Amino acid sequence: MINKFKLPFGFLRAKEMPGPGKLNIWISMLGFSLGCIALIISISILNGFEGKVKKKIISFEGDLRISGFRNFEKELEIIKYMNGISYAVPFKKRKGLIIAKNELKEMLTFKSIDFRYLKKFYNIDDDDKVKNDNIPRIIIGQVTAQKLSVKKGDLVKIISPLDQNLSFGIPKIKQCRISQVFHTKVLDFDNQIVFVPEEIGNSLFVRKKKPDGIDIRLGGLSSLDAKQQILDKFPYLNITSWKDTHHQLFEAMKLEKIGTFITLLLIILVACFNLVSCLLLIIVQKIKQFAILKVLGASDQVLKSLILKQSLLIGGISSLFGLGLGLLIVFVQNSLEIMKLPSDIYFVEVLPMEINFNDIFLINFVIVFMILIAAKIASNKIRKTNFLEAI
Structure with a gap:
């Protein structure tokens, strides 16, 4: 009786297999292993950086941003006590000018908030004891500080040209002290945003009668669920998530991941071509054994299944080894x-790596598919070969 399970192993470990055949098998296995390792590591690095960028953006901007209010005070009171909402911070935004003592100027975005939420919401430490005086405090980014040649504790002037008095043509100027310099290293936050206290914003942005929006920090609730919960109560509000605001950035990251995946698949594709040559070489070298199996009653389907199992052995074992080693490196x-x-x-000090089940499943699925294609190509040789002539 023909043992369909032992035969594939027997063909691969046979001592009479010539050196070139064994070498081809090892080269093919090495290709599958290296391809798997490269895919796992590359995808995990891209995932890691994407996760860090998401975390930085969320910590700086919050999970959701709400605008389009009709009755701000009433809506804020209801929203901030909704289930799953940890913090709701109103803000005003306005383009303005910041002037240093050396007369260097920068046009930036002023964000007026309640400074009590700086640490809780925006993860920024405010040094309210930088100078014990009554001068208002502001917080700027590191890139802005470098451009203006200023540091923590220095005095600057801020102006909102859009809110100037048209009758006199003189804009309102506020002198402030830099109480902290933040450094996110993500996007243009360090070069675009200046945090000013709520009272300064109300005094400076005289044309703004109410806040521009509310930054929302969620706790134990998904963005979709929170968004739906708010819209059920106030369907006219405009709610955007961090993903909506920066969708171009994350689309670019997604395309980068797809491009990397396709490029590294070429390593496995080369290994598949080598696998086809290995299987064809096995058929040629073992043609007498195949002929004997044919005489013993083995059908073409049985012989094809032998080739399929051999391809799965070569590709499967090496791919599992590469997968395991890649995951070990990530761990x-x-x-x-x-x-x-x-x-x-870089904005991180350690190389971030993150892998998830979907990535592992996709890599395995593509590799198995390519192995089956290689086996199909090689097994077609069985149908075209007259094994009886080999006896």
Whole structure:
């Protein structure tokens, strides 16, 4: 009786297999392993950076942003006590001018908020004891500080040209002290945003009668659920998430991930071509054994299944090895943080890695599909070969 399960192993480990056949098998297995390792590591790095960027953006802007109010005070009171909402911080935004003592100027976006929420919501430490005087405090980004040649504790002037008095043509100027310099290293936050206290915003932005919106921080509730909960109560509000605001950035990251995946698949594609040559070489080298199986009553379908099992053995074992080694590298990096990054270039100090089940499933699915295609190409040789002539 023909044992369909032992035969594939027997063909691959046979001592009489010539050296070139064994070498081809090892090269093919190496290709599958390296391809798997490269895919796992590359995708995990891209996921890691994407996750860090998301975390930075959410910590700086919140999960949701609401605008389009009709009765602001009433709507705010209801929204901030809704289920799953941790913080609701009103803000005003206005383009304005900041002037340093050396007369250097920058046009930036002033964001007026209640400074009590700086640490809780925006993860920024405010030093309210930088100078014990009555001068209002503001917080600027590191890039802005470098452009203006200022530092923590320095005095600057802020102006809102859009709110100037048309009768006199003289804009209102406020002198403020820099109480903190934040450094997010993400997008243009360090070069675009200046935080000013709520009372300064109300005094400076005289044309704004109410806040522009509310930044929302969620706790234990998804953005979609929170958005739906708010819209059920106030369907006219405009609600955007951090993903809506920065959709172009994350679309670019998605395309980058797809491009990387396709490029690294070429390694596995080359391994598949090598696998086809291995299987064809096995058929040629074992043609007498195949002929004997044919005489013993094995059908073409049985012989094709042998080729399929051999391809799964070669590709499957090597792919599993590569997958395991790749996941081990990700685990070790996340646990021990071996690979460091220069902090003056990157916004993180350690190379981030993150892998999820969907990525692993996709990689395995594509590899198995390519192995089956290789087996199909090689097994067609069975149908065209007259094994009886080999006896």
